[in-house]
Amino acid sequence: MKQFMDKDFLLETPTAQTLYHDFASKMPVLDYHCHINPKEIADDRKFQNITQIWLGGDHYKWRQMRSNGVDEYYITGDAPDREKFQKWAETLTKAIGNPLYHWSHLELQKYFGYTGALNADTAEEVWNICNAKLQEDSMTVRNLIKQSGVTLICTTDDPIDSLEYHKQIADDTSFDVQVLPAWRPDKAMNIEKPDFLDYMKKLSDVSGVTINSFADLKEALKVRLAFFASYGCKASDHALEYVMYKPATDVQVEAIFAKRATGEPLTDIETAQFKTAFMVFVGKEYNKLGWAMQLHYGTIRDNNLFKFNKLGPDTGFDCINSFDSSAEMAQFLNALNSTDELPKTIIYSLNPNANEAIGTVIGCFQDSSAVGKIQQGSAWWFNDHKIGMINQMTSLANLSLLGNFIGMLTDSRSFLSYTRHEYFRRIMCNLIGGWVENGEYPADMKVLGEMVQDISYNNAVKYFGFNL
Helix, strand or coil: CCCCCCCCCCCCCHHHHHHHHHCHHHCCEEECCCCCCHHHHHCCCCCCCHHHHHHCCCHHHHHHHHHCCCCHHHCCCCCCHHHHHHHHHHHHCCCCCCHHHHHHHHHHHHHHCCCCCCCCCCHHHHHHHHHHHHCCHHHCHHHHHHHCCEEEEECCECCCCCCHHHHHHHHCCCCCCEEECCECCHHHHCCCCCCHHHHHHHHHHHHCCCCCCHHHHHHHHHHHHHHHHHCCCCEEEEEECCCCCCCCCHHHHHHHHHHHHCCCCCCHHHHHHHHHHHHHHHHHHHHHHCCEEEEEECEECCCCHHHHHHHCCCCCCCEECCCCCHHHHHHHHHHHHCCCCCCEEEEEECCHHHHHHHHHHHCCCCCCCCCCCEEECCCCHHHCCHHHHHHHHHHHHHHCCHHHCCCCCCCCCCCCCCHHHHHHHHHHHHHHHHHHHCCCCCCCHHHHHHHHHHHHHHHHHHHHCCCC
């Protein structure tokens, strides 16, 4: 029997162990997509206890606590932090096979030196160990980032954001980790949402462009795109229920915008036509700027309306959309490619059944302008567990070039989540090592070592064009 999460955790063969310990583990971390708050980096926040840093905004954990029958008072409510931690410890005990079990213990090992198992009985011991450690200066946000080996972070930012904290971080020469904005224009695209017209007013104010038409909206977005580019932005990100392609003429799109401006509701096809025009426009702009376009799709959000009305978005009530939009994905990419304006694109589906479809779509649009120009993104959200990662990488290897994969991201709101890169690298090395041990690939450690280092870090640096 293997020891619990020892140094060879998830590494089943000698080749896997060599690839991880000698190559992958030595690479820095590039977190090109996350949801951490740049203000907390600028302020170099120090957390007072483990509950604040673990449970403060982690809807992954919240979902499992609800699954364990925990009252909302101990999840997002006003319960004392020690009691919330106890409820999480009791929940974690039952999370066998869940990535949260592994992530939590990797974090306890790396940042707090605790190698035991967190459960109801050990919760007091772990609480005290973690909280004592968190009082040390080495545990401020910036120091956590540094000791995690992170060289660059891309946050997720709305077009109307001032980016003031990015400027504050960039101007501080004592902190040498780059923190760049990533453009997330969902509110400017979601014309069907109740707050769309209010958002147009805010975008008008910050851009200096009065928005009375779709043409005006495009001009306002150009102003803000240039502003983000001046802060080093190299990536956009889009949260989509599905990737649609419902083209319309310029006259039709303007009519749709005008109809919405009067407060009149739109039909589903009108909404889809507007969003298609929006995405084609911004895609072309990204191509001009040399940015990568990230498409996260396949989500049905805020399903529990009772809880959503109480707690708001991003609180753990989303699920997988089984709709397969690979055909429209191909049409959308083709619309950009037909005028030679297709940017570098990363496609993430929340539905794991789309792995193979994505693998075939990306192969249609590769060219010499960038190695692996169209990427299948890493196993995302409900799929970033052991099996999900194995399936995504296996599918990618079957249908494309795994060696050109840009690897893992945290997609997290927590400053302890960088161990997810370790988790990914261990799984990747075990997968590749297994193929080698099975005689499916030569045991050329120079080639293999370079490959796992590229997937761990180097490919993403080159793909985005970061200056590191």
